[in-house]
Amino acid sequence: MYLRKQLFFAVLIATQLACVAKQRNVVLITLDTTRADHIGCYGYQYDTSPRIDQLAEEGVRFDFAIAQSSETPISCASQLTGTYPYRHKLRAMHGFSMTSLDDSVPTLAEVFSSHEYVTAAFISAFPASSRYGLERGFAIFDESFLRQHPPSIHEDGTVATGRSQRSADETTSAVLEWLQADPGAPFFLWVHLFDPHDTHLLPPARYLEKRMEGRQVEDQHDYLRAVYDAEISYADMHVGIIIDELDRLGLRESTVLAVTSDHGEGLGDHNWWKHSLLYQEQIRVPLILQGPGIPAGQVITPVVEHVDLMPTLLQLAKIDHSTPVGVQGQSLTGLLSGDVTLDRRTTAYSEVHSFFTLSESPGKRDIGVIYSIIQDRWKLLHFPRRPEYDKLFDLHKDPGELHNLLDQNREIAERLLGELVRREAIDIQLPDPEEVTEEDLELLRSLGYVE
Known part of the structure; x- marks a missing residue:
């Protein structure tokens, strides 16, 4: 029994070492x-x-x-x-x-x-x-x-x-x-x-x-x-x-x-x-x-x-x-490996919650809450606090995102907005502002993030 137990632990240790080695x-x-x-x-x-x-x-x-x-x-x-x-x-x-x-x-x-x-x-x-x-x-x-x-x-x-x-x-x-x-x-x-x-x-x-x-x-x-x-x-x-x-x-x-x-x-x-x-x-x-x-x-x-x-x-x-x-x-x-049978998503999500000044309103500090959803060729930029700035781009025809096609493609925009809602990503009500320490402010200011 003792030898069997010792053999078991020896095999276990050898297996663990082999796993680490690979x-x-x-x-x-x-x-x-x-x-x-x-x-x-x-x-x-x-x-x-x-x-x-x-x-x-x-x-x-x-x-x-x-x-x-x-x-x-x-x-x-x-x-x-x-x-x-x-x-x-x-x-x-x-x-x-x-x-x-x-x-x-x-x-x-x-x-x-x-x-x-x-x-x-x-x-x-x-x-x-x-x-x-x-x-x-x-x-x-x-x-x-x-x-x-x-x-x-x-x-x-x-x-x-x-x-x-x-x-x-x-x-x-x-x-x-x-x-x-x-x-x-x-x-x-x-x-x-x-x-x-x-x-x-x-x-x-x-x-x-x-x-x-x-x-x-x-x-x-x-x-x-x-x-x-x-x-x-x-x-x-x-x-x-x-x-x-x-x-x-x-x-x-x-x-x-x-x-x-x-x-x-x-x-x-x-x-x-x-x-x-x-x-x-x-x-x-x-x-x-x-x-x-x-x-x-x-x-x-x-x-x-x-x-x-x-x-x-x-x-x-x-x-x-x-x-x-x-x-x-x-x-x-x-x-x-080139496995084309894989069921991969064709969607990409990004977000930012920041402070910035919109070029359309110089000098005004806005709370920037922006969401991006890319699905196949289409990309929606959604500004929940400023929906008038929402934009829709066809990345295949317009990779530089110069032409906003939102008005001509409302159904596509609504579909992409629905994807954001489905993910429960959109936080319309911003969380409570956090008190930023003076030390953090100094570090962020030195990098240009705050004035």
Whole structure:
């Protein structure tokens, strides 16, 4: 009896070790404020992203990936939970009561931790910080720049770290130190790079000079677009540095890589420079997967969403039957294998609850509550507090969203509005305003979110 029991435990331990051995590392890299159409492999005319482009050649590029919000904490929460904002309850960056991830919603890091993964996150700005509950499940959550005062400066005078953000070289240095310390396998690593968000994180001069070559810079907007591209190039270089280190350490062959962004940027489109609206330039994001079990050089054209990342990464990591109940995303592994029989949705949802000034009413501060629903070729933008601003676009004929077809297609608009109602996504009555601490206000003000 004793020998039989010992044999049972020996087999159990061997089985567990075999399961761990077959599981793969997962690295999720989230670039902040990076439009898909400013990435080379998405057709951009300038060479902003050679390392990301190379990764796309070695893996799969999703051509029509939609973020669940155009604000960082809300979007990152959907990436890390596989749920829409109306499920995970982190729906605003500030000014409302819904500014933290719901404790009842499992996170990707928590699931990996429960399967004996080492978990670590290295973030680069306050909007992706533990202030919003995004640290849950991570054994290491490096946001050390929040304690950095006064700011540290690069030799060329540009900001390296401050109380609200740090540059890609600072974050990447911390990532490499962690990898070189041999975190153990398997591991889940989330890296957040903030540089494209604003011009405070200027890259070294050579990146900006390169972006100026061969392009006309006639005004301040042209210059800022060039700066934006230079910041993408700088972040891209650090994506490459992380990939090269995985190679050097012999980890690449057993690691699934995912590169995306939290949202895009207006850059003057639709008379809007920043984000917090839901036009395509703000919610269509790059999404690239590469690693074991992922075919090379493939482009997936059907619509996918950030909520699909959680079930996809768990499946690619070879963690069987691990997707929590309540996850709303769908695994993309069927698309990777070319299974056209899969019953996939053709709908994508996004939302934003923010403060902004409508261009039609300059100087007036409005509470911006906007919902977007894309279904096949149609996209509805719904402003529940200002329905006169509702818009309907045919994305096949009008990908730039220049022609509002709402009046000619009321039935289609009503159908899409019905989808929002069915999801119980629309919150006409806003939650009670939340008291924002002076410290949070200072950090948000330094990033341009509040005046």
